[in-house]
Amino acid sequence: MRRAYVILAGLMVLAVVAQFYFAAVGAFAKPQDDRSFALHLMGGVMIIPMLSLLATLVAALARAPGKLIGLTALPLGLIAVQVLITEAGKGLGASSDDHTTPAALVFLGLHAIVGLAIMAVVGITMRGARTFAAASRTAAAPSA
Numbered sequence: 827m828r829r830a831y832v833i834l835a836g837l838m839v840l841a842v843v844a845q846f847y848f849a850a851v852g853a854f855a856k857p858q859d860d861r862s863f864a865l866h867l868m869g870g871v872m873i874i875p876m877l878s879l880l881a882t883l884v885a886a887l888a889r890a891p892g893k894l895i896g897l898t899a900l901p902l903g904l905i906a907v908q909v910l911i912t913e914a915g916k917g918l919g920a921s922s923d924d925h926t927t928p929a930a931l932v933f934l935g936l937h938a939i940v941g942l943a944i945m946a947v948v949g950i951t952m953r954g955a956r957t958f959a960a961a962s963r964t965a966a967a968p969s970a
Contacts, residue, residue, distance in 0.1 A: 827888040828959040834881035835955035838901065838948045841877055845869045845941065870905060874944075878902050885955070894954045897947060904944045911937045 845866060852863035878901040885895045915934035919927030926934075 827884060828890075828955075828962050831881060831884045831888050831890065832952075832955045832959045834877060834884055835898070835948070835952040838874065838877045838881060839952050841869060841874050842901075842941075842945050842948050845874065846945075849941070870908060875902055875905055878905075881951075881955075888958075890955075890958050894951070894958060897951050897954060900947050900951075901944050904940055904947065907940050908937060908944075911940065 848866035848869055849863070852858070852866050855862035878899060882895060882899040882902075885898045890898075911933065915930045915937075918930040918933055919925075920930035920934055
């Protein structure tokens with residue numbers, strides 16, 4: 827079960843790295859429209875939350891420490907913040923017709939900052955998952 831947790835934590839890291847790639851693809855696409863960010867949107871609202879939920883469940887079943895379980899679930903909350911930032915940006919004047927207000931741009935810039943926070947969280951989660959799995963191997967190893 828601990829090995830499955832490490833694998834899921836690793837998949838979360840890969841999914842978040844892919845998110846940055848897909849954001850860049852969307853940002854540099856010509857012509858740019860909402861379809862430019864389709865892969866970024868799918869990863870953010872489907873893949874990462876699904877992996878986070880599954881990894882949290884596996885961490886709990888593996889009896890990981892509570893802090894590690896909470897850390898594994900944290901990307902879900904941060905994804906919700908990402909959605910709120912995007913929606914608030916639209917409310918402040920972000921539009922698809924190439925006219926975005928300065929206030930919307932300032933607020934939407936937070937999307938990248940929270941993305942970095944998600945990257946940090948999944949990286950720390952990966953390290954914690956590996957440490958947790960390694961601790962079980964050393965505890966199970968016969969002593970000489």
